[in-house]
Amino acid sequence: MSNLFKKTFNLKNAVLGFAAVAALGVASHDVMAKDIKTRVVRFGYGLADESPTGKATRYFAEQVKQLSDGKINVKTYGNGALGSDEQMQNALIGGSQEMTFVSTAPLAGMVKEYGVFDLPFLFDNEKVADYVLDGPEGKKLLDKLTDKGLIGLVYWENGFRNITNSRHEISKAKDLEGIKLRVMQNQVALSVFKGLGANAIPMPFTELFTALETKTVDGQENPLSTIQTSKFYEVQPYLTISNHVYTPFVLLASKKWWDGLSADEKGVIEQAAKEAQTFQRKESREGNITALAYLKDHGLKVSEFSTAEKEKIREDLAPILADLKVKIGEPTVDAILAEAKKGQAL
Numbered sequence: 001m002s003n004l005f006k007k008t009f010n011l012k013n014a015v016l017g018f019a020a021v022a023a024l025g026v027a028s029h030d031v032m033a034k035d036i037k038t039r040v041v042r043f044g045y046g047l048a049d050e051s052p053t054g055k056a057t058r059y060f061a062e063q064v065k066q067l068s069d070g071k072i073n074v075k076t077y078g079n080g081a082l083g084s085d086e087q088m089q090n091a092l093i094g095g096s097q098e099m100t101f102v103s104t105a106p107l108a109g110m111v112k113e114y115g116v117f118d119l120p121f122l123f124d125n126e127k128v129a130d131y132v133l134d135g136p137e138g139k140k141l142l143d144k145l146t147d148k149g150l151i152g153l154v155y156w157e158n159g160f161r162n163i164t165n166s167r168h169e170i171s172k173a174k175d176l177e178g179i180k181l182r183v184m185q186n187q188v189a190l191s192v193f194k195g196l197g198a199n200a201i202p203m204p205f206t207e208l209f210t211a212l213e214t215k216t217v218d219g220q221e222n223p224l225s226t227i228q229t230s231k232f233y234e235v236q237p238y239l240t241i242s243n244h245v246y247t248p249f250v251l252l253a254s255k256k257w258w259d260g261l262s263a264d265e266k267g268v269i270e271q272a273a274k275e276a277q278t279f280q281r282k283e284s285r286e287g288n289i290t291a292l293a294y295l296k297d298h299g300l301k302v303s304e305f306s307t308a309e310k311e312k313i314r315e316d317l318a319p320i321l322a323d324l325k326v327k328i329g330e331p332t333v334d335a336i337l338a339e340a341k342k343g344q345a346l
């Protein structure tokens with residue numbers, strides 16, 4: 001072996017050896033030096049376990065486990081087992097539950113600006129929604145929760161909502177007249193559907209399947225994947241692709257609990273929340289596509305609001321929307337609309 005070769009050989013080994021030690025060093029530093037306690041996190045949610053967001057919740061739990069070297073155990077409870085969105089919000093504030101995701105609609109009871117997302121046809125597509133929610137205006141809304149005892153970590157997607165009912169085909173807003181339609185519990189959702197002529201009835205999601213089954217209400221509106229996985233299609237033969245509203249989910253932590261976490265523990269939750277966001281949005285979007293095929297396969301009669309009908313709805317609702325804008329907070333509505341416009345132009 002020539003000297004020159006030996007030299008290179010040794011150098012190469014030295015470099016490899018150093019890299020291996022460095023990698024080990026980083027790994028052990030990551031896990032061992034982190035200030036992470038053994039913890040159990042109760043994470044409840046209203047959707048079905050097999051919904052796209054149910055899957056994402058388990059994905060989140062898996063990320064937390066890995067990032068905390070198995071120390072933080074997120075236990076998930078789907079199907080509203082720990083209560084409705086409103087009840088879980090309160091449990092988080094009180095500190096008897098650590099985490100959940102809820103629709104923005106019930107958050108409007110505490111932070112009225114969240115009502116903005118119940119205004120019809122605010123976002124044209126999911127890309128615009130992502131742009132607005134992940135941008136500064138979305139962040140501002142998350143930050144408003146801190147004072148109320150909640151940490152808004154990140155937005156996940158509930159998604160574009162579509163109407164189902166057990167009475168008759170609905171292809172125009174006019175067909176909603178007299179339909180007892182369950183709506184989410186806030187003033188904006190209620191006023192919008194009343195304005196469209198429905199007999200709008202606010203009710204928690206956890207009571208919805210039974211209410212539809214017993215015909216306490218005739219219909220409801222939710223994303224396609226929820227219509228499938230919460231089994232509404234079993235008792236709702238008519239589906240209208242209306243995409244009238246995009247509902248965000250907010251991934252929430254109890255502030256009481258959060259304040260007792262170390263910086264490293266907070267880092268783990270935040271990183272997992274963000275990673276799960278990418279997974280969740282993908283699952284949600286794919287889930288809606290497979291759900292539509294599934295619902296058609298199961299004999300649902302599918303109608304659609306035409307573009308012209310959507311335009312008419314906008315016009316008909318204009319006075320109601322002007323009033324709601326004041327109630328929600330004009331600066332917020334204007335700022336979100338401006339962001340949506342920017343997102344649309346991209």
Ligand code: TK8
Pocket residue numbers: 045046047084085102103158184204205221222223226247
């Ligand atoms: C799930 C709810 C639900 C929402 C609703 O807890 O209430 O209709 O769309 O998905 O947040």
